[in-house]
Amino acid sequence: MAKKYDALSKSKIISGLRCTKKLWFDVHKPIKFETKATIERGKRFGEVVIKNYTKGNGKFLDLTDAWENRVNRTKQAINSDDTNVIFEGAFEYLNTEVRTDVLIRKKKGWELLEAKSAKKFKPEEHIQDIAIQSFIVRECMKKLGHDLISSKLIHINGNFTLENDGDYKDLVNDENDITEEINEEKILNYIKDLMPLTNKNSPNPSIEMGDQCNKPYACDYQDRCKSLLPKTDVTPFTILPYIGKDKKLIEFMKSKGTTDLQKVPSKFFKDRKDYAPGYHKIIQDAHKKNKPWHNEENLKDIFNKFNFPFYFMDFEFVMQGVPIIKGTQPYYKLPFQWSVHKWKSKDKEIDKNKYFLEFNDQDIERQFIESLLKALGEKGTIFAHSAKGVEIKILEKLKEKDSCKDLSDKIDNLINRVEDSMIIAKHNFYSPLMNGDWGIKSIIKAIPGSSVSYDEKDNLAGGDEAQLAWFTYTNPKTFIEEKKKLKKLLLDYCFKDTLAVYYLVKYLMDSSKKQKK
Numbered sequence: 001m002a003k004k005y006d007a008l009s010k011s012k013i014i015s016g017l018r019c020t021k022k023l024w025f026d027v028h029k030p031i032k033f034e035t036k037a038t039i040e041r042g043k044r045f046g047e048v049v050i051k052n053y054t055k056g057n058g059k060f061l062d063l064t065d066a067w068e069n070r071v072n073r074t075k076q077a078i079n080s081d082d083t084n085v086i087f088e089g090a091f092e093y094l095n096t097e098v099r100t101d102v103l104i105r106k107k108k109g110w111e112l113l114e115a116k117s118a119k120k121f122k123p124e125e126h127i128q129d130i131a132i133q134s135f136i137v138r139e140c141m142k143k144l145g146h147d148l149i150s151s152k153l154i155h156i157n158g159n160f161t162l163e164n165d166g167d168y169k170d171l172v173n174d175e176n177d178i179t180e181e182i183n184e185e186k187i188l189n190y191i192k193d194l195m196p197l198t199n200k201n202s203p204n205p206s207i208e209m210g211d212q213c214n215k216p217y218a219c220d221y222q223d224r225c226k227s228l229l230p231k232t233d234v235t236p237f238t239i240l241p242y243i244g245k246d247k248k249l250i251e252f253m254k255s256k257g258t259t260d261l262q263k264v265p266s267k268f269f270k271d272r273k274d275y276a277p278g279y280h281k282i283i284q285d286a287h288k289k290n291k292p293w294h295n296e297e298n299l300k301d302i303f304n305k306f307n308f309p310f311y312f313m314d315f316e317f318v319m320q321g322v323p324i325i326k327g328t329q330p331y332y333k334l335p336f337q338w339s340v341h342k343w344k345s346k347d348k349e350i351d352k353n354k355y356f357l358e359f360n361d362q363d364i365e366r367q368f369i370e371s372l373l374k375a376l377g378e379k380g381t382i383f384a385h386s387a388k389g390v391e392i393k394i395l396e397k398l399k400e401k402d403s404c405k406d407l408s409d410k411i412d413n414l415i416n417r418v419e420d421s422m423i424i425a426k427h428n429f430y431s432p433l434m435n436g437d438w439g440i441k442s443i444i445k446a447i448p449g450s451s452v453s454y455d456e457k458d459n460l461a462g463g464d465e466a467q468l469a470w471f472t473y474t475n476p477k478t479f480i481e482e483k484k485k486l487k488k489l490l491l492d493y494c495f496k497d498t499l500a501v502y503y504l505v506k507y508l509m510d511s512s513k514k515q516k517k
Contacts, residue, residue: 006027006198006200007092007095007096007097007198008095008096008097008191008194008195008198009096009097009098010098010099010129010132010133011026012026012027012194012198013096013132013187013190013191013194014128014129014132016190016193016194016197017128017190017194018212018215018219019207019212019213019219020194020197020205020207021204021205021207021221021225022212022219022221023194023197024197024202024204024205025204025221025224027197027198028200028202028204031220031221035468036464036468037318037319037464037465037467037468037470037471038117038464040468040471040472040475041117041319041320041321041322041471042115042116042117042321044117044320044321044322044471045115045117045156045171045321045322046101046115047322048168048171048172048322049101049102049113049115049154049172050062050087050102051168052168052169052171052172053085053087053102053104053113054085060083060084060085060086060087061073061077061083061085061086061087062087062088063086063087063088063089063090064088067090067097070088070089070090070099071090071091071092074086074089074090074091075140075144077089078103078110078141078144078146079144079146083105084104084105085102085103085104085105086100086102086103087101087102088100088101089103089137091136091137091140092136092140093136093139093140094136094139094188094191094195095195096136096191097136098132098133098136098137100112100113100114100133100137101113101114101115101154102115102154103137106149106150108147108149109141109146109147109148109149110137110141110146110147110148110149111148111149111150111151111152112130112133112134112137112148112150112151112152113151113152113153113154113174114126114129114130114133114151114152114153114154115154115155115172116153116154116155116156117155117156117321118155118156119155119156119157119158119330119331120155120158121153121155121176123181124216125216126153126178127178127181127182130151130153130178130182131182131183131184131186131187132187132190133151134148134151134182134184135184135187135188136187138184149179150177150179151177151178151179151182152174152176152177152178152179153176153178154172154173154174154176155172155173155176156171156172156173156321156330156331157170157171157172157173157330158329158330158331159329160323160329160330161323161327161328161329162323162324162325162326162327162328162329163326163327164326165326168322171322171330209222209225209226210250211245211247213225214245232259234258234259234260234261234262235260235261235262235287235432235435236259236260236261237249237253237259237260237261237263237264238259239261239283239435239436239437240261240264240280240283240436241272241275241279241280241436241437242270242272243268243269243270243280244436246268248268249264249268252265252268261283261284261287262284262287262288264280264284266281268280269281274423274426274427275426275427276295276426276427276428279426279430282430283430283436286430286431286432287432290432291432292429292430292431292432292446293429293430293431294428294429294508294511295427295428295429296511296512298427298428299428299429299508299509299511299512300512300513302424302428302512303508303509303512306381306419307379307380307381308343308344308345308346308380308381309342309343309344309345309377309379309380309381310342310343310380310381310382310383310502310505311340311341311342311343311375311376311380311381311382311383312340312341312342312343312382312383312384312498312499312501312502312505313338313339313340313372313376313382313383313384313387313391313418313498313501314338314339314384314385314391314494314497314498314501315335315337315338315384315390315391315394316335316336316337316338316463316466316467316470316490316493316494317333317334317335317336317390317394317463317467318333318334318336318466318467318470318471319331319332319333319334319467320332320334324360324474325360325362325364325365326362327401327402327403332397333390333393333394333397334364334365335364335365335368335394335398336357336358336359336364336368336470337355337356337357337358337466337490337494338355338356338368338371338372338375338494339353339354339355339491339494339495339497339498340353340354340355340372340375340376340498341353341498341499341501341502342354343502343506346509350499350502353495353498353499354375355491355494355495356368356371356372356375357487357490357491357494359470359473359474360474363403365398365401365403365404366403366404368398369395369398369404369407369411370407372414373407373410373411373414376414376417378413379417380417381417381419382414382417382418382419383418383419383420383421383501383502383505384418384419384420384421384501385420385421385422385439385440385497385500385501385504386420386422386439386440387418387419387420387421387422388420388422388423391418392415392418392420395411395414395415395418396415398411399411399412421501421504421505422438422439422440424505424508425438425443425504425508426438428508429443429508429511431443431446432446433445433446434446440497440500440501440504441454441462441500443504444500444503444504447500447503447504447507448507449503449507450500450503450507451499451503452496452499452500452503454496459489459492459493460489460490460492460493465493466490466493466494469486469489469490472486473486473487
């Protein structure tokens with residue numbers, strides 16, 4: 001006979017506590033999620049955890065087979081006298097399934113270890129996560145005549161530096177014993193409250209979109225929820241940077257029964273130094289008139305200061321989690337790719353781009369900066385989009401590395417030539433086609449004559465996918481043909497970014513010539 005209810009799990013309970021609509025989608029109409037860089041980072045950390053905890057703990061069991069088999073084999077291992085460590089253990093209680101990263105046999109019972117690839121303990125996220133596991137595991141162990149005596153969160157030691165190949169004994173931080181902080185009493189109520197949503201006949205809950213859609217991260221079902229909203233021609237106020245998600249503004253607009261950007265009172269507008277004065281009003285007016293805004297006079301002054309040749313630069317980096325490059329840390333932004341386009345003068349065509357792409361060469365940072373310095377020469381203006389947050393920070397870090405210190409003066413000269421095209425745009429340009437976003441993938445949609453599109457199927461769509469490509473390429477199990485494909489995707493993606501910056505800068509420079517006399 002078919003089950004009336006699907007099983008709950010730790011992740012489903014957490015979904016339900018965040019939003020019951022999200023849980024309903026997870027159970028009844030789940031999205032087929034694509035692998036993300038964070039998942040690959042977590043897998044590599046999990047491999048290190050297994051390696052570290054198999055040493056010195058006697059016989060261990062690593063379970064990777066079908067769920068029912070794992071549940072039974074976990075019970076057998078707990079009841080045996082010779083298995084001291086269980087990896088990927090499986091437990092089921094009250095139709096709720098949990099998987100444990102590590103269980104270690106102690107003298108008076110078992111210790112539960114939950115592995116997170118984060119670089120620090122986050123109580124607001126992690127305690128609830130482990131409490132669900134702890135409750136299910138404890139109840140299952142009671143039935144077997146065993147005790148769960150402690151629970152720990154283990155995570156990446158953010159201060160770890162790889163000194164020797166494969167030596168990760170200090171990568172794992174296991175100092176977070178949170179046994180006393182766990183409140184298991186609530187878990188039983190969570191299960192009782194959420195289980196009805198797993199019934200195949202349960203209706204989709206009517207939940208309005210709100211803060212829960214983006215906290216603690218963006219929900220993957222937002223497009224579905226937006227599609228259920230009444231169709232309207234108005235631009236929503238939520239596109240306003242920084243205040244679009246402000247609780248006071250949300251409550252005000254809710255009280256007025258509207259989401260219309262044009263109905264937002266000016267009392268909610270706020271200035272920020274990285275934007276043009278009155279930029280919220282600028283956005284509102286641009287959408288009202290349905291035409292772009294340019295600060296022509298200011299643009300003219302800006303571009304009069306810049307010297308040709310112009311260079312357009314973009315970096316891709318990876319946060320390895322488990323470092324494979326000596327001298328690097330888990331969340332250090334390791335640059336592995338750059339693209340540069342050169343524009344010699346405004347009466348010339350843009351040159352073919354130059355590029356660098358490397359994955360796991362131990363001398364990657366030196367190769368990266370040497371080749372970049374050669375491509376950029378010693379004179380001219382360098383434009384990079386969001387340079388302040390990415391490229392400049394990476395260059396500052398590189399000049400501190402032992403392998404690059406002798407190039408610090410040249411790197412400083414390069415940094416002094418860099419202009420952030422995002423900041424220039426934020427102060428001087430807005431188009432309704434951007435929908436409140438100055439990121440290069442949004443702003444390029446508003447640039448007439450641009451040949452750059454990020455919408456092609458099967459191409460990389462962002463920095464996270466570029467990081468995922470690095471993880472896949474450096475996986476020893478990846479075939480050569482797949483590696484060739486990944487290299488092409490990365491080269492095409494980085495090429496697009498620098499070409500897009502060229503189109504943006506050229507457009508802004510041309511706009512400055514339209515100043516009325």
